[in-house]
Amino acid sequence: MARKYSERGEIVPVLAEIFREHGFSGASLSEISKRTGLGKGSLYHFFPGGKDEMGQAVLDDVANWFELNVFRPLRESEDPAAGIDHMFKATARFFHSGRRICLVGSFALDETRDRFAQAIHGYFAAWVVALEAALRRKGFEGTRARETAEDVVAGIQGALVFARSQDDPRLFTRALRRLQRQTEAA
Amino acid sequence: MARKYSERGEIVPVLAEIFREHGFSGASLSEISKRTGLGKGSLYHFFPGGKDEMGQAVLDDVANWFELNVFRPLRESEDPAAGIDHMFKATARFFHSGRRICLVGSFALDETRDRFAQAIHGYFAAWVVALEAALRRKGFEGTRARETAEDVVAGIQGALVFARSQDDPRLFTRALRRLQRQTEAA
DNA sequence: TGCTTTCTGTACCAATCGGTACAACAAAGG
DNA sequence: CCTTTGTTGTACCGATTGGTACAGAAAGCA
Numbered sequence A, B: 001m002a003r004k005y006s007e008r009g010e011i012v013p014v015l016a017e018i019f020r021e022h023g024f025s026g027a028s029l030s031e032i033s034k035r036t037g038l039g040k041g042s043l044y045h046f047f048p049g050g051k052d053e054m055g056q057a058v059l060d061d062v063a064n065w066f067e068l069n070v071f072r073p074l075r076e077s078e079d080p081a082a083g084i085d086h087m088f089k090a091t092a093r094f095f096h097s098g099r100r101i102c103l104v105g106s107f108a109l110d111e112t113r114d115r116f117a118q119a120i121h122g123y124f125a126a127w128v129v130a131l132e133a134a135l136r137r138k139g140f141e142g143t144r145a146r147e148t149a150e151d152v153v154a155g156i157q158g159a160l161v162f163a164r165s166q167d168d169p170r171l172f173t174r175a176l177r178r179l180q181r182q183t184e185a186a
Numbered sequence C: 001t002g003c004t005t006t007c008t009g010t011a012c013c014a015a016t017c018g019g020t021a022c023a024a025c026a027a028a029g030g
Numbered sequence D: 001c002c003t004t005t006g007t008t009g010t011a012c013c014g015a016t017t018g019g020t021a022c023a024g025a026a027a028g029c030a
Helices: A011-027 A030-035 A040-046 A051-076 A080-094 A105-109 A117-137 A144-165 A172-181 B012-026 B031-036 B040-046 B051-076 B078-095 B101-107 B117-137 B145-167 B169-183
Strands: none
Touching: A011 A030, A011 A051, A011 A105, A011 B012, A030 A117, A051 A080, A051 A105, A051 A117, A080 A105, A080 A117, A080 A172, A105 A117, A105 A144, A105 B101, A105 B145, A117 A144, A117 B117, A117 B145, A117 B169, A144 B101, A144 B117, A144 B145, A144 B169, A172 B145, B012 B031, B012 B051, B012 B101, B031 B040, B051 B117, B078 B117, B078 B169, B101 B117, B101 B145, B117 B145, B145 B169
8 A cells, every 4th residue: 555645735636637627526536536546535534525625625726826826926026017928928838728728617617616606706806806906007097907807817718618619729829819919008 | 297398499498507507417317307397208208319419409509599690690791790799789698698608618618528529619610700701891801800700709708707707797798898899990 | 663643445325327118198180 | 089199207227426434554753
């Protein structure tokens, strides 16, 4: 019985990938067991709350990544344009240039949303707020900062769905470029 | 034993609503049975192929609605601007002003996509093609017609996800207005 | 070395899953 | 009225679902 993981945090990315592929309700414990290489004993040791706790852990992990790699640079970068540029680069990286879908978005669509309402709401809200602030610092005035932020965040989501529907990741990267252009007009 | 439906087509909208709420894999036959008021006998009488056939029927129904109410007006309206305006109105109506999510988009996200790849691909592709043609007729030149069409279709998807994540349908209707503005510039 | 805590595999549970079989019923045509 | 065709409910199937119990192995610490 060799130990497979030294801490719970190492399992989370594997869980995330499974949830991305099958959705929350579609991800079965047997699949999770197979892919993580962990029996039910171990899984319930790390996540006593079962699937729900796994889902929450995955959402927390995503939120953390975005806070570190997207929201904070947006807020703290001296040059707001640089922060926004960083956001688009990090976003492209995170979604594997369009080959990976948004887990939070997938959770948001079906009844899974009700279980994780707060995390899902917070993720998008934080993104919009951070981007809006950066745009305002960049010179966007009145409601335009907020509107553009909403359009960009929603546009990224939509481009992910669209690219996946067409099985063509380039549709995502190209959409990203055009969304970035929307943030450049003074 | 009173007959509940005179034809299969009447069941499909009920199925669609269930799939919207739970996703494809999350929609159980018992839930379907309860909501339609139909026992398994009747369900498998109308849909011998089981859940898969129900899913396909629902997708066909959506495709049909969009062909009639969105794609055709886009193609055949003498004034392309009128066709586009019609598209936005019909879209807002179809998605209940943002209170309803996109079934095709939800199917596109998880492994459900693989079962219905063709229908999902076709839905978005047809929409983009029809809108692109209308934009071109309206004077959009070069790659701009195609790009704007992609941005608008993806933007609608994203706005639906975003509005649902915030539990605020107005985010959708407002996003629609701004997307429409993108189609107005000559 | 021993003791304790952390981790792991397996057996098991009731409930539910999608799907099948079939007999009983209703409606329509003659 | 009888037959045919279409529709319905129910009982049932094996498989899988998320979750629990628990004995025992591995690792940490004394």
